Amino acid sequence: MMRELYTQVIMDHYQRPRNRGELENPDLKEHLLNPLCGDEVTVYARFEDGKVAEATFTGRGCSISQASASMMTGRLVGKSREEAASEIEWFKRAMTGEEQFSEADDLAALKGVIKYPSRIKCATLPWTAFQEGLEKL
Template identity: 80%
Template sequence: MRDLYGQVIMDHYRHPRNRGELEAPDVERHLLNPLCGDEVTVYARLEGDRVADVRFTGRGCSISQASASMMTERLRGKSREEAEVEISRFKRMMTGEEAFPEGDDLAALKGVIQYPSRIRCATLAWEAFQQGLENNTSK
């Protein structure tokens, strides 16, 4: 199973989904992990209460970039409330409080919790999206 999870992470890293900027985004938030230099900018376009599009740019380790790719796939099309629930669930997984089912791409990142210094890498894009949503007042 560990090999499969490694393959999932490397696939998202080598072939990131939804990489690129959005013109005139409703949400734009840049975060940097000063411990390792990873950085990510998350962009989203909202249509009413829905995340119509979400993209990211950045550079960093395979974990941070793969996690950002997985996040964009997970949050596109969700309502604000659903997105906030997914972010919360992911953060709980990264503290060992919750797990995603086997076969879910996000489950591939669960092993990161064995390396506490890498948790920030995995949560960087998720935190950027959450902060961006909190700063967007068009609810």
């Protein structure tokens, strides 16, 4: 039952991605490719008053990487650089089982990926790209 719900959440974000598209004159732009599977993502962000005012992504790949990017962009808007960095760290720990997902959170749909270690990189790809972009700011 829960697995079906999670699959629906992932497919919804994959088929109707939130915040998909290039951002004009971004403060942050980072491209990452997973050479093992061919997934690629570019994340963009614009900051205002030290907070993420807008976050978008482009890319192609499996439903997991693209749904994760969609969820991530929505999650990071309104966060300061420090909050965004700590949110990314939390998510990456959650994807290794070190942190727990809240069942009320769309991100919980990705927790099934933990059972498939080769797919964890798919889920974390956009988050890692954003993290690398933050480190260059």
